[in-house]
Amino acid sequence: MATDQDLYRVLGVGPSASASQITHAYRTLIRRHHPDTRTPARQAPHSGPHQEHDAALQQVIAAYTVLRDPSQRADYDASRTAHARRDHDRLAHEHSTPTRRSAWHTGPPVFLGDVTDSHPRCLPWITIR
Secondary structure: OOOOOOHHHOHHHHHHHHHHHHHHHHHHHHHOOOOOOOOOOOOOOOOOOHHHHHHHHHHHHHHHHHHHOOOHHHHHHHHHHHHHHHHHHHHHHHHHOOOOOOOOOOOOOOOOHHHHHHHOOOOOOOOOO
């Protein structure tokens, strides 16, 4: 199933939820969003709240379809872990590379020592030719 939403979040349970907890959350959400049991039941058929309930109902059904089957749930958990790892690696790479480099310095820092001790003092006279 290709979705950008977290199926556990859609059902309101955690990733470590048991099958009975997933079923309980599914049934609770179905009662809340089903056209026969949602409140208020007597609104215009194409108004905003009905469309929101219908979209939420479709998300709940899709999430339960994946999470109720142990093999589909295992596949979803594996893909979820892979996506999280890929996102973590991408963010780590973005934060490790500098966003802008200076044109004056392109290499590692170099210690020049104490400049005043390594150079002879300038004498205060001028030679005229």
